[in-house]
Amino acid sequence: MKSWHKVGIGIVIAVIVLVGLGVLARAGLRSFFYPIAPPMPTVVSEPMPVILAQLESILKTNAPQVLAGLQPGLTASDISKLEQQYNVQLPDDIRTIYQWHDGARSTTNYVGDDFIPIHRFVPLEEMLAEKAAEGKGPATLLQRAAYRIFAGQRDSWFCLFSDGVRDGYWFDPKRKPSEGAVFYTFTEDNTFVFFPSAKNLMAGIAKCYEQGAFRVKPGPAPPQLDEDFEKAGKIWEEFGASNQPQ
Numbered sequence: 001m002k003s004w005h006k007v008g009i010g011i012v013i014a015v016i017v018l019v020g021l022g023v024l025a026r027a028g029l030r031s032f033f034y035p036i037a038p039p040m041p042t043v044v045s046e047p048m049p050v051i052l053a054q055l056e057s058i059l060k061t062n063a064p065q066v067l068a069g070l071q072p073g074l075t076a077s078d079i080s081k082l083e084q085q086y087n088v089q090l091p092d093d094i095r096t097i098y099q100w101h102d103g104a105r106s107t108t109n110y111v112g113d114d115f116i117p118i119h120r121f122v123p124l125e126e127m128l129a130e131k132a133a134e135g136k137g138p139a140t141l142l143q144r145a146a147y148r149i150f151a152g153q154r155d156s157w158f159c160l161f162s163d164g165v166r167d168g169y170w171f172d173p174k175r176k177p178s179e180g181a182v183f184y185t186f187t188e189d190n191t192f193v194f195f196p197s198a199k200n201l202m203a204g205i206a207k208c209y210e211q212g213a214f215r216v217k218p219g220p221a222p223p224q225l226d227e228d229f230e231k232a233g234k235i236w237e238e239f240g241a242s243n244q245p246q
Contacts, residue, residue, distance in 0.1 A: 034153035037180025037194035040241040044199040048096040051199055055206040056100075062209050063216050065223055066115060070101040071123060079124065086128040088158075091181075093198035094171055097160070098124045116205055116214055117227040119161040119168050127158060160201075169201065184240075195240040204239035208232050 044051065059067040074082075079095050090098075103123030104115050115121035122130075134155075161169040167186050175181035180194030182201055195201045208214040213231035217224045236242075 033190065035180075035192060035243050037178075037183070037192075037196075038241045038243060040178075040180070040194055040196040041200065041239060043177075043197045044203045044239070046199070046203070048093045048199050048202070049100075051203050051206065052097070052100040055202060055209070058206050058209045062212075063214070063225075065216055066225070069104045069113070070115070070121065071103055071105055072101065073099045074102045074124060075099070082125055082128055086132055088128065088131075089173065091171065091173060091198065094160075097198065097202065103127075114225050115161055116208070117225040118163050120164070122159055122162050127160075131158060171198065190243075192243040193236055193240045194243070200239040204235055207235050207238070211235065 046054075056067065076095070076099065079090065079098055083089060101121070103126065104113060104121040106113060106120075113120050156172050156174040157170045158173070159168050159170050167188075169182075169184045171182045173181070177197055180192070180196075182195040182198050184193040185191065195204070205214070208227075208231070211231060213228045213235055215226050215228075217226045
């Protein structure tokens, strides 16, 4: 075999090895930045409309300012049109949430903006439009490559309740419920709380308001939402499971 043939084969082998290592590294990073859910609690038995009716009643009593900040729900036809426009198929429970209320109005009132403390309930069209716009801005080849490695897992995520800086409560239609298709994430410490269904998430929110883990602070103007993290943490353990050791 001629020496240049040997060099060519060596280069091909080296490229294959490097590509393989790159794939393995990316897979490892993806599993770190987007883990599969640990064992989760059982799925809440009540249907989503019952859970949302309970939440509505609790908000009316304990946080009427929050309820007042929510927009009317969408019709099934409205949702279907948006699904067609943005080429997405929403899970049934997510559709039901948006038929209940189409997110929160954007106001200068903290409580009017927030559905739960520091998180706004994003209207459906706004959520879908923002998702469609992701990745369309100018970026260098290096920036795109870095995104694919460190944040590419977010491509299939849709944000229900957003903190405005890329964290919040999400659903991933490409994941099975048993894998943790509905979850909360806080990027700074890679915390995830996975829910076996969207019903668990909404039932947990209802219980947080019912037991005072989420509450409107007395006194300040404009009013603000407050969170008792110890109470809320115990409630979330009833309805979901964290990837962080307790």
